[in-house]
Amino acid sequence: MALKIEMLRCFAAVARTGKLSEAALQLNRTPSAVSMMLKQLEEHLGEPLFKTDRKNRLTALGSFALEQAERELYQFDSTVHAIESFANAQHGHVRVAAVPSVAATVLPRAITEFLNRFPGVQIELRDMDSTTILHELSRGRVDIGIATAGLSASTLHCEDLLSDQFGLICSAHHPLANLDQDLTWEMISQHPFIANNLSRVITAPAFQRLHSGATLSVHNITSLLAMVRAELGVTILPEMALKTVSSEDFVFTPLPESPPERQIHLLRNADSPASPAARELESQIFATVSEFEMEKAL
The missing domain is CATH 3.40.190.10 (Periplasmic binding protein-like II)
Incomplete structure (x- = not known):
């Protein structure tokens, strides 16, 4: 039988509290379930972890096992928290490159709103011309690009963001x-x-x-x-x-004759799925552009 993380969690709870009943409350399990899991762990190891049935004194193996279990549980819980936080856009690092006009107008409001909701996310913003943005996106150095897409952007995911006269x-x-x-x-x-x-x-x-x-x-x-x-x-x-x-x-x-407007696009690498934080920031950028357009229409 392979050791399971829940066995270690059960043993650590019993060792810290010294009582099956208190450990069961912490783990939201019945005392009998905790006792059975603890028995399975001791049978697997071939030696007892506690000196008495009262579970308040550890054997030498028990002391060593508790030290290792707590270290493993801390690492496991930290890893799970990091994964869940990344999935929920609570943490992460988003690299954005935008043409100067958008970087100076739309992004300050969009990033403010975003960080109010996701304060743990780091954002790196650079303003540059469209050609450089496309170059950086193609090399994976940028997560979100806001630029005028050209023929060289055919391999990128492209969405219309706004137009400019x-x-x-x-x-x-x-x-x-x-x-x-x-x-x-x-x-x-x-x-x-x-x-x-x-x-x-x-x-x-x-x-x-x-x-x-x-x-x-x-x-x-x-x-x-x-x-x-x-x-x-x-x-x-x-x-x-x-x-x-x-x-x-x-x-x-x-201008006379109403020439074509400049079209600004939101771009990202089509081969690499956007992180949850990047997706949330994209949504906020689109929402902010909509707010600007509504304000302009008033």
Whole structure:
């Protein structure tokens, strides 16, 4: 007969209390069931664990067995607790990579709500461009990615998260900041243009001419907006990009001809199932986006 963890738990309870009845109460069993399990353990070992039938004095084997049993029970209970906590999203480590506009707007609220419910989970957040996020996801360095999915994301699990309107961004003191008429591509072309990677998805020929003729190209959003603030030119970005800075310094104007919106996706590796904590965080991110959209509609 193989030793079972419940045998050790039964023996340890009897050894600590010195009485079958008290041990039975602790274990939520009958005294006869406890006595039978203890007898089975002693028969397996071939020697008694207690010096008398009163169970209040241990033999040498009993003392050694109690020391080993308590160590094993502690390890077993700790392991079970860790597994259950992980399964219930009470513990874990979730790595998130998001484009800066989402990292600065949606995620602060989403993570606050999440940690209020699951304070034992560790979250590691990095903001980076979509291409880098896809690269990190493909190598398993990120659990959740929030980015614009491209063709290279075909091996990833992908869900639509939100969309973002493109528009002209200029300094609050720029001539295009306070127009009394609709913006046109011709108006934009009369001013220095700062190119960036985010707006490359716009296919309008007038925009393509602006982009190819730009003498300044900036890839970092913070640096790009600093250039616009310094009135080195105007640029075109999704509206959420302004949420990362003081919007009083800039003016956002919708583009002519309503170009396609930027689509943001929630991504994860399709070959690796998400941990319970990651699944809960994903749900919270979607809920937070819904809250933002409702607030925007009011």
